[in-house]
Amino acid sequence: MKSAAFLAAWSRTAAFIAASVLSLIFAQASLASTNWPSDDYDPAIPTLSTVLGYEPGERITWSQDVRRYFDALAMAAPDRVRIVEYGRSWEGRQLFYVVISSPENIANSEGTRAGMHALRDPRSTSSAEAERLIKDLAPASWLAYGVHGNEISSTDAAMMTAYHLLASRQDSRVPQILERTTVILNPMQNPDGRDRFIHRFESALGLEPSSDRISAEHNEPWPSGRTNHYLFDLNRDWFIRSQPETRGHADAVLEWLPIAFVDLHEMGSDSTYYFAPEAVPYNPHLAADQRASLELFGRTNAKWFDEFGLDYFTREVYDAFYPGYGASWPAYFGSVAMTYEQASARGLLVRQYDGVELAYASTVRNHFLTSLGTLETVANNREKFLRDFYNYQQTAVAEGSEGDIQAYVVPAQNDQNAVDRLGALLASQGVEVDSATESFKACGAEFAANSLVINLDQPAKRFLRTLMDRETPMDPQFVAEQERLNDKNLPDEMYDITAWSLPMLLNVESVSCKQRVTTNAKVIEPGVVPTPDLPTKATVAYIVPWGERSAIQLLSHALRDGLAVKSSDRSFVHGGATYPGGSLIIDVADNPESLHESLVAYVKKTQARVVAVDDSWVTDGPSFGSRKVVRMNAPRIALAWDEPTNSYSAGNFRFVVERQFDYPVTAVRVEQLRKADLSRYQVLVLPDSSDGYADALGEKGVARIRDWVERGGVLISLARATRLLADPGTDLLATRREYRLDLLPEDDAPDTELTRVPGTALDQQAFGVATESREANSDGVGGAQLLATVDQDHWLAAGVAPQLHVLARTSDVYTPLRQNEGVNVASFASAENVLASGHLWERNRKQMAYKPFVMARKLGKGRVVAFTQDPTVRAYQEGLNVILANAIFRGAAHARPLR
Known part of the structure; x- marks a missing residue:
């Protein structure tokens, strides 16, 4: 039941009742499709219904219609609205953000940006000048919606928010927001995924929406709308910048330097609403006042949720440790960045676990409430946030000139292209990076020309420490608690990967220096990788x-x-x-x-x-x-597509080969692999799969693939796809997946269906053994960087560094191949050295030591290559590109099919 205060507040508004069969549903939503409680809106500002023909939350808005509505707003209020395009998605859809503020602030947008950049550099902006700017600036508050395409409500809330800011004549907060701040809305960061979701949802929709979760409209086919065209999670891409949707968005954020940034999401349907403060662990390279400010936003949001009788939670699940989220990356430039999460209807209506039906309109309303609450918080604390922003830069510069690490040198090395790309990647994110124009001495060593020099006495110091350090430490108490949970076989609270060091991802050396480095150097331009000398004309x-x-x-x-x-x-x-x-x-x-x-x-x-x-x-x-x-030949590459492949893995591999290698890949649905003629293809890749391929392919499908390999094909497995190769029934590779360390199946276990079982006497140690999980998997690996050594004598290792850093995300462990069964081309290091960065459970560390990362076997005239971890995760691991390319191109060159 809603509270009396809630009903009284909403009764002051005019309800938007849909003149359609959906009207009953939105009545159930307790007038959730209405705007803010005010019945006085400027009729000159077009409503959603006048432009698109339906009320907020009544339908899920297609990307082109979102743009159409914002164009209508810009036409109605050109002095208060500007639309800025920042790119195109892979499928050609417009990427844009919307600037809303007072006419004066809109006219002075360039001055606002310049003022923020002046505050960003305390080396050239005095405290007195900073105070003047703090008094005068109308800084940006950035609300980012719809990074995951099937998290649908926030985009419709963005339109609702824009309308309210432009049309409301009774909400006393609106004039303050528009006068004191510059509001920036990015209505949809992932239009490709959004339209994919809407197409499938509307295709399944019947006479009226179904709340039943088993209905087709609530079950997305592979791949879901969450991801972009290349099936990337755009919310993990911010510092690696592999996707155009992220690059353009991040560049726009750097241009404006907002003092607050919110990424609005959806979560499981059975939850309520989440907003800041965030959960532990908290990245140690952020400033204390940033976290303290999160509570200001949380309290404002809580005030409005209390007003309307809505449930919420804070400080759980969603942490601020990983720097690649949209809700964390801006924090490393001084912004207060945070995540909001709304329980998803994944359609127009869903039944929650307790029988309550959640309408889409309600989810739109909730994101609308927190959007306005966020802007209210910034307007009320504008000077504090600006002063904190300037202080963030001051303390970053000071820490960089006084800390235990004051510079990094990335030496010129064999893979100079990776060194240059690292410098260009950092420079594109506002980091000051130099390239030495001559050899020099520093940090007790000698370095050649073209080495990178990155001094930390700069505003980006904290960003650099979290990306360049070998390890970003987690709070010891948090880690101890995760160990306790793991010992009890309970889920841990690590939300994402625990290691992301850029030098390790690119597999380049980096040296930390205790003093500032001075040498003759040139500044690296953002995103620019130098072109080497062009070749002269050869005669041979x-x-x-x-x-x-x-x-x-x-x-x-x-x-x-x-x-x-x-x-x-x-x-x-x-x-x-x-x-x-x-x-x-x-x-x-x-x-x-x-x-x-x-x-x-x-x-x-x-x-x-x-x-x-x-x-x-x-x-x-x-x-x-x-x-x-x-x-070498030009192999045709077939990539297993659709169920049961992991969509991320399939998309990541395709992106790496097509966009980083510049080579085409043909996606083939797994169902086709059961019966298709593969003779036109020289390489077949099986992406990661948690469900496995054996059932999907069937015995005949597996036999067809084996026959194709024996006739000269190259079969490559990624991560858990290796389970198929190691299966005794297929025996494509003479390795076996291991049980968890010290845990073997009980061959003599009593029949659990018996009424009585033999009695036992237990001590404390025996109790632990008796209650141990009997599952086959090792403890989960949340994302740690492991060290692997390479057998340089194998053709797969040609041009590969002697040691590799591997981002491990699956706990599968395999037995090494015997010498007569194949070659362990790359194996993990000893138990003492295998963990290069991040967190790894003790049992995993011991068990993964010396186990294979890459295995290869000659089978008939073909080749089998297995990667026990996925080398293409998030397109992070450019340091593994060479061994992956060898598997594809050199594998095809070493196969011997009949010509």
């Missing part, structure tokens, strides 16, 4: 050193253009220079006359290094015509 061949992503891209372009390319399994020396295994050899005689022009174009596009040679004499290692040099 061109050599492309292997081991960099840029070389993979060049290979892709060359193969797609039909050029003849060879690759050496081993390193070799030519002209006094040593070239790593895998290096490409492109003979002039075997290619068209336009070869040189093609390679110059490739270098400009990929930044690959290409060396022209006028003789073929090799002084050490395989000659160009050796049997250890294989001719």
Whole structure:
């Protein structure tokens, strides 16, 4: 039952009653489809119904209609509304944000941005000048909606919020909000996923919405609308910036530097509403006053939820530890950033566990309430938040010049392309990064030109520490509690990965220095990777050193253009220079006359290094015509798609190969793999799958795949897809998945259906054994970076670093292959050294030691390659790109199908 205060408050409004069959549903929502309790709205501002033909929350709004409504608002109030496009989604939909404020603030938008950037750098802005700016600025409050496409209500709430800000003539907060702040709404961060969800929902909708969770409208087919076109979770992409939706949004945030940022989400249908303060663990590199400010927002939201008799919770589940969320990344530039979560209707109506029916209109209303509550909080605390913002920068600079780490040096190294991309990635996020123009001494070592120098006496100091440090520590008490829960086989409270060090993800060396580093250097421009010297024209061949992503891209372009390319399994020396295994050899005689022009174009596009040679004499290692040099081909790649694949894994792999390697992939539904002719394909990839492939493929499907491999195909498994290869029934790879350490199945266990079982006498230790979980899996791995060593003698290791950092997210552990059964190409390090960063349960640490990360086997004329962890997770692990590319391209080159 709603409280009397709630009913009285809503009775002051005019209810928007839909003249359709849905009207009964929205009546059940206790007038949830109405706007803020005020019956005085400016008729000059168009309502949702006048533009789109329905009331707020009555339907789920398509992305193009969202834009149509905001265009109507901008046309009605051009002096108070501006729409700014910041990009296009993968599928070509507009990405835009909306600026709403007073006419004066809108006219002075450039001055607002300039003022915020002045506050961002206390090295050039004095305290007196900062105080003047604090008195005058109308800073941005940023509300970001719909990053997950099937979390639908926040986008409709964005339209409701905009209408209220422009049309309300009774809400006393609105003039203060518009005069004191600049409101920025990003109505939908993921239009591709949103429209995917709406299409499937409306396709399943009948005469009236069903609240039954087993109804088709509440069960999304694979893949869900949560993700973007490449099936990425955009809420994990903010610092790696792999997707256009994130890059454009993050660039816009950096341009405005809002003092408050909220990411509005949905969660499971059986919950209520969540808002800040956030849960532990809290990232130690954030400032104390940022967390203290979260309570101001929480109390304002709570006040309005109490007014309307709505339930909520705080300080649970959603933490502020991982820096790649939309609700955490802005905090590293001084913003107060937070997450809001609304129980989802996942449609227009859903029945909750207690029988209460939750209407979509109610979920829209709740996000509308917190949107206004957030803006109210900023308006009431504008000067405090601006002063905290300036203080954040001051203390960051001071800490960077006085702390235990005052600089990082990323040495020039074999994978210089990765070094350059690291510098460009940091620079694109407001970090000051230099590239040394000459060799220099620092930190007790010598460094070559082109090394990166990153001094920490800059405003981005805290951001740098959380991305560049090997480890971001969690609160010891929190970790101890997670260990206790794990010992009792209870779910832990770690929400996302616990390790994300950028140097490790790119597998490049980074040196921490205790003093500031000074050397001759040039500033790295945001997002700019330098192009190496263009090759001169060769008379015999061109050599492309292997081991960099840029070389993979060049290979892709060359193969797609039909050029003849060879690759050496081993390193070799030519002209006094040593070239790593895998290096490409492109003979002039075997290619068209336009070869040189093609390679110059490739270098400009990929930044690959290409060396022209006028003789073929090799002084050490395989000659160009050796049997250890294989001719590369242009393999057709089939990727298992649809159930039971993990959609993230399928999308991540496809993105890495198509957008980081520049090579096409064909998605093939698993159902087709049961019976399809795979003879046109040279490579088949099975992405991660928690449900497994055995049942989906069936015995005949597995037999067809095995036959295809034996005839010369290359089968690659990622993470839990390796279970199929290790299954004794398929025996594609002579490895077996292990039970959890010290836990074996009880062959002599009594029949649990017996009425009586033998009696036992237990002591404390025996009690622990008796209550142990008998599940086969090892303890869950939430996302730790592990160290793996590489067998440099195998062709899969050509050009691969001797040691790799692997982001582990599955607890599957496999037995090593015996020498007569295949090769353990990469294996995890010893128990003492396997954990490179993050948190790993003690049993996992011991069990994963020396177990394989990459296994390979020759099967008939084909090859089988298994990755026990997914090397393409979130497109993070560029340091694993070479070994993945080897599995694809060199695997196809080493297979021997009948020609």
